[in-house]
Amino acid sequence: MKSLLTAQHEGTPLFVFEQKQPFESWLSKQTPFSQNWLKQISFSGNGLALIPNEQGELAQAIFIVDDASDFFACGDLIKKLPTGQYLLHADAKHQQAICFAWLIGAYTYTRYVTKSPNKQPLPILAVNDQTLVDSAIKYAEATALVRDLINTPAADMMPKNLGESAQTLADNFGGKLKQIIGDDLLNDNYPTIHAVGRASIHQPRLIDLSWGNKNHPKVTLVGKGVCFDSGGLDLKPSAGMRNMKKDMGGSAHVLGLAQLIMSHNLPINLRVLIPAVENAVSNNAMRPGDVLTTRSGLTVEIDNTDAEGRLVLCDALTEADQESPELIIDFATLTGAMRVALGTELPGFFSTCDDIATGITNAGGKISDPVWRMPLYQPYTDLFKSTIADMTNCSSTPFGGAITAALYLQKFVRKETNWVHFDVMAFNVRTLSGRPLGGEAFGIRAVFDYLQAKYK
Ligand code: BES
Ligand code: ZN
Ligand code: ZN
Numbered sequence: 001m002k003s004l005l006t007a008q009h010e011g012t013p014l015f016v017f018e019q020k021q022p023f024e025s026w027l028s029k030q031t032p033f034s035q036n037w038l039k040q041i042s043f044s045g046n047g048l049a050l051i052p053n054e055q056g057e058l059a060q061a062i063f064i065v066d067d068a069s070d071f072f073a074c075g076d077l078i079k080k081l082p083t084g085q086y087l088l089h090a091d092a093k094h095q096q097a098i099c100f101a102w103l104i105g106a107y108t109y110t111r112y113v114t115k116s117p118n119k120q121p122l123p124i125l126a127v128n129d130q131t132l133v134d135s136a137i138k139y140a141e142a143t144a145l146v147r148d149l150i151n152t153p154a155a156d157m158m159p160k161n162l163g164e165s166a167q168t169l170a171d172n173f174g175g176k177l178k179q180i181i182g183d184d185l186l187n188d189n190y191p192t193i194h195a196v197g198r199a200s201i202h203q204p205r206l207i208d209l210s211w212g213n214k215n216h217p218k219v220t221l222v223g224k225g226v227c228f229d230s231g232g233l234d235l236k237p238s239a240g241m242r243n244m245k246k247d248m249g250g251s252a253h254v255l256g257l258a259q260l261i262m263s264h265n266l267p268i269n270l271r272v273l274i275p276a277v278e279n280a281v282s283n284n285a286m287r288p289g290d291v292l293t294t295r296s297g298l299t300v301e302i303d304n305t306d307a308e309g310r311l312v313l314c315d316a317l318t319e320a321d322q323e324s325p326e327l328i329i330d331f332a333t334l335t336g337a338m339r340v341a342l343g344t345e346l347p348g349f350f351s352t353c354d355d356i357a358t359g360i361t362n363a364g365g366k367i368s369d370p371v372w373r374m375p376l377y378q379p380y381t382d383l384f385k386s387t388i389a390d391m392t393n394c395s396s397t398p399f400g401g402a403i404t405a406a407l408y409l410q411k412f413v414r415k416e417t418n419w420v421h422f423d424v425m426a427f428n429v430r431t432l433s434g435r436p437l438g439g440e441a442f443g444i445r446a447v448f449d450y451l452q453a454k455y456k
Contacts, residue, residue, distance in 0.1 A: 001144060002137050004078065004106055004122055005099055007130040011087035013060040014125070016098055018068045019045060022091070026062075034059075048080050061086065068094040071368035071445075074101035075434020078122055085124045097368070099127060099136035105434045107144050109151040138263045142256040142448075143441045149252035150426055150439025154228035154245040158202040159276035162225050162251055166207045166274065169255060173262035175211030175270075190275070190319075192300070192311040195292050197277030199285035202227070206316065207251075207274040211262055216269040217455065218325035221257060222316045224250030224309045224332035225276035232279050232305030233287055240336075246439060247309070249426025250332035251276065256441050257331075260448040267455050273320055275312035279305070291389045295319065296412055299389040307394040309334045310408045317412040321419075327356070328413060329420040329447060337401025338423040341374070345432075347424040347442040348374045350406040356418055356450075363453065364446030371422070371443045374402060381407050420447075 017023040023045060027035060034051050043049045046064050053059035061081060065073040068090065074097070090098055102125045110116065127133060149157065149165060163179050170177040182203035185194040190206055197204020207225070226247035230236060236244065251274040258272050286292070290302045295315040302311075309332050320328050338348045349371055351357035357373045364371045383395040383404050391411065395404035402423050413419045424442045428435050 001103055001106060001140060004124055005103055005133050005136055006085075006124055006126050007128065007133045008085075008126040009087060009128040011085035011124070011126040012058055014081075014086035014088055015060065015062045016068060016074060016088065016090040016094065017062065017064050019064055019066060023062070023064055048077070050082070058082065058084070069097055069368075071097045071100055072432065072434040074098045075105045075432070078102050078105040078125075081123045083120045083123055085126055088125055088127045095127060095129070095132055096136065099125065099132055100139050101434050103136055103140035104143055107147060107436065109148065109438060111152065138260060139445060142260045142263075142444065145259055146252045146256035146441035146444065147439040149255065150246045150249050152245070154278070157245065157248060158227045158278060159197070159205045159225065160202065162227065162248060162274060162276045163205060163207050165255060166209050166272070169259060169262070170209050170211070173211060173259075175209050175262065178208040179205050180208070181205040189295050190315045192292050192294050192315045193275040193277060195286045196226075196232075196279055196308045196311050199232070199282035200278035200280040202278050204275070204277040207272075207276055209258065209272040211258070211270045212268050214269055216267045218269045218271065218323060219327045219329070219451065220271040220273065220320040220323070220325040221254040222273045222313060222320055222328065222330035223252070223254035224248070224313055224330070224334065225274040226309055226312065226333075227276060227278045229279045229306070229308065230281055232308060233281060233285050234305045235281060236306060243427060246427045247279075247333050248276070249424060249439070250309075250330065250334075250422075252426065252439070253331035253422070253424060253441060253444055257444045257447060260444065261451065264452065266452060268451065271320070271323075271325070273316045275316045277308075277312055279308045294412070298391065298411060301386040301389040301392045303392040303394040307405070310405055311393055313409055314412045317409060321413045321417055324417075327418045327420070329422070330409070331422045331424055331443070333426050334423045335402045335405045337398065337405070338374075339425055341402055342372055344425045344427070344429050346370055346372050347422055348372050348402060349420055349422045349443065350374050350376050351420045352376070352410070352413070353418045356420060359454070360420065360446050360450045363449040364443065367445050367449055369443060369446040371446050374406070376406060376410060377403055378407070380404050384408060
């Protein structure tokens with residue numbers, strides 16, 4: 001991916017314009033030959049046009065988009081241009097978006113494809129700015145990491161594999177990794193992570209990555225790492241289970257976000273906690289009606305074994321909160337209800353702090369990573385009351401399901417903690433520019449840009 005973007009200043013000129021003004025004034029300065037060519041090919045003033053010289057060689061390319069500040073406007077460009085090196089000409093304020101889209105547009109998941117089609121090498125984009133190149137590579141590589149982790153089938157992305165990915169990340173950036181595996185989760189008091197994961201032959205684990213200077217402000221990321229969610233004894237129907245390899249999407253998001261933080265060397269004392277399990281069916285699976293005592297001491301009656309994400313997250317959140325970090329951010333493919341509320345392409349999030357919520361929303365707006373705040377509407381806590389324990393793991397009604405799930409999690413962070421909870425789809429269900437079907441990162445650029453502005 002890296003080699004597709006370079007800080008050089010040679011190449012076939014590639015002009016990226018927004019419609020109307022810039023294109024028309026550019027056109028008026030072109031040779032009669034080029035103007036005539038564009039007329040001959042009935043160029044509509046939108047999309048790509050390749051312009052030859054009089055020898056029939058490619059002389060320049062123009063790409064016209066509606067909104068060049070959209071980070072995905074040029075998401076298909078790398079696949080449309082012929083092999084070669086192109087030198088970018090675009091408004092300085094659009095170059096970051098174009099470089100990111102160029103790289104991420106090259107993303108494909110090929111691990112299991114044995115017959116690779118005989119394709120021409122992808123073109124290379126040159127921009128005369130090393131900082132821009134480095135930054136685009138970091139954003140694109142973090143996004144690709146998230147996509148790869150999610151796209152990998154569950155059989156090859158079990159808790160052990162997630163642990164290996166976290167280890168690689170720790171090794172690459174000088175972080176430390178600790179893992180609590182199998183029955184050690186019981187010895188170290190992570191009962192809910194163990195209870196959800198114990199039915200699988202793939203042992204559950206808590207992955208614990210730390211990085212950075214201990215004197216810097218502590219930020220802790222928590223990611224749902226359900227490597228496959230069959231639903232447990234409350235088995236999902238086929239259609240609902242089909243894409244549940246993506247149920248470790250939250251953990252993929254926090255690893256991608258951690259990679260952004262570490263590669264930019266943000267002055268943060270970072271901790272990443274990933275409860276990694278498979279929610280499987282077996283004779284020792286947790287049952288509806290069982291009561292678990294969580295790490296925090298609160299007891300939870302299992303109403304539905306498919307509401308397992310909040311169970312693994314609650315013990316991880318308790319551990320995160322016990323250190324009183326400045327900020328806790330979790331990412332999880334937590335509820336279908338959030339998709340009903342906002343659709344698959346807009347991630348919803350909850351926050352105990354208005355300023356942080358506004359900061360993240362505004363940051364996302366600037367980099368085409370939209371996020372939408374949802375309310376922690378307290379009266380709904382009554383919906384997961386239990387008659388025999390402190391609470392149940394699931395509301396008595398599906399209505400407001402994303403809110404009740406978030407309220408369940410909120411029980412495990414103290415009132416004064418700055419906490420942000422993202423409920424993400426982690427998957428593209430339709431193809432959009434630069435976004436193929438399959439695993440996707442939602443909100444990590446928004447959060448990263450917020451953190452970068454806050455902890456410069
Ligand atoms: N992993 C699912 C949530 C999910 C489903 C996210 C589809 C994205 C797309 C989660 O563990 C789950 O099964 N949630 C249940 C909760 C219910 C039992 C209260 C749900 O959303 O139906
Ligand atoms: Zn589930
Ligand atoms: Zn799940």
